[in-house]
Amino acid sequence: MTSGQHPAIGFIGLGIMGRPMARNLLRAGHRVVVHDVVAAPVEELVGEGAERAETPRDVAAATDLLVTMLPDSPDVEAVYAGPAGALEAARPGWLAIDMSSIAPRVARELAVRAAAAGAEMLDAPVSGGDKGAIAGTLSIMVGGSDAGFDRARPILGAMGRTIVHVGPSGAGQVAKVCNQVVVAVVIEAVAEALVLGAKAGVDPAAIADVLQGGLAATKVLEVRRENILGGRFEPGFRARLHLKDLRNALELAREAGVLLPATAEVEQMMQRMRIAGRGDDDHSGLVTVLEDLAGIRVCDAVGRGATPTA
Numbered sequence: 001m002t003s004g005q006h007p008a009i010g011f012i013g014l015g016i017m018g019r020p021m022a023r024n025l026l027r028a029g030h031r032v033v034v035h036d037v038v039a040a041p042v043e044e045l046v047g048e049g050a051e052r053a054e055t056p057r058d059v060a061a062a063t064d065l066l067v068t069m070l071p072d073s074p075d076v077e078a079v080y081a082g083p084a085g086a087l088e089a090a091r092p093g094w095l096a097i098d099m100s101s102i103a104p105r106v107a108r109e110l111a112v113r114a115a116a117a118g119a120e121m122l123d124a125p126v127s128g129g130d131k132g133a134i135a136g137t138l139s140i141m142v143g144g145s146d147a148g149f150d151r152a153r154p155i156l157g158a159m160g161r162t163i164v165h166v167g168p169s170g171a172g173q174v175a176k177v178c179n180q181v182v183v184a185v186v187i188e189a190v191a192e193a194l195v196l197g198a199k200a201g202v203d204p205a206a207i208a209d210v211l212q213g214g215l216a217a218t219k220v221l222e223v224r225r226e227n228i229l230g231g232r233f234e235p236g237f238r239a240r241l242h243l244k245d246l247r248n249a250l251e252l253a254r255e256a257g258v259l260l261p262a263t264a265e266v267e268q269m270m271q272r273m274r275i276a277g278r279g280d281d282d283h284s285g286l287v288t289v290l291e292d293l294a295g296i297r298v299c300d301a302v303g304r305g306a307t308p309t310a
């Protein structure tokens with residue numbers, strides 16, 4: 001089951017993030033057994049040296065380590081606890097690392113079920129986006145035991161650069177939810193600023209340059225500048241997945257007795273994107289919600305500024 005010193009790894013969920021992450025494990029010398037409900041990415045990885053398995057249970061039976069990178073809590077529940085799910089093959093010594101962003105409550109529940117079979121499950125969501133996944137420089141926040149973390153660390157090192165053990169089971173997902181609150185609210189702030197500037201007649205590209213040179217500088221504008229100023233919203237990170245993260249944040253806030261007023265507003269704006277059929281656009285497409293209301297497009301104002309309003 002191993003190739004040299006590298007343990008064999010199962011990988012389920014070969015989307016925007018999972019495909020390059022699995023590829024980085026292959027490149028690091030691991031034998032990788034892959035599965036996805038969509039055939040094309042499986043074929044692609046098999047063409048690069050991976051093996052395929054037909055069900056999550058088969059993946060889990062073939063390897064002692066499983067990594068999952070799935071969209072949402074129900075998908076993770078289905079892959080682990082549904083029919084032919086991975087937990088059917090859970091056994092002492094088996095370690096699962098769920099790197100999807102899901103509700104902390106679901107992460108804890110599945111970890112308890114894995115422990116009942118003598119196995120262990122870590123939550124290890126990531127930030128750094130598709131670019132970080134391709135470069136192997138993701139930031140990874142891990143919840144689980146010290147022993148589980150120590151065992152996962154070398155594997156995570158093939159996919160990420162900043163790897164932090166943030167606490168017990170569920171803590172990684174709590175950290176990820178906090179991360180997503182910041183990213184969403186910053187996207188919204190950048191979008192407000194550029195729509196305002198454009199409608200007031202100033203070139204939004206010039207405003208973006210100025211913002212990045214001072215206290216308002218943000219990674220969001222650095223990474224999503226071409227999307228927002230160019231009016232192009234190929235994902236990246238799908239708005240419907242960010243909407244899911246904000247709902248997880250609001251659920252956690254209710255459980256913890258915390259108010260998240262700005263997050264609640266941005267959740268409604270992302271919901272607006274989804275209703276308008278833009279849920280698969282990049283999350284930076286949030287700017288289109290404000291553009292619709294203002295009656296302008298930021299991209300039309302680049303290089304000249306829009307006609308000033310009275």
Ligand code: NAD
Nearest residue numbers: 013014015016017036037070071075100101129130237241
């Ligand atoms: P994606 O939609 O591109 O990929 C998800 C993959 O999971 C798809 O290939 C899909 O076919 C597969 N899948 C869904 N249900 C399945 C099932 N039951 N069995 C097997 N495969 C199944 O999503 P993504 O952008 O790769 O994101 C994955 C996770 O990572 C999400 O939780 C997301 O919030 C998180 N994330 C994404 C980014 C990003 O920039 N895209 C960044 C950080 C975290």
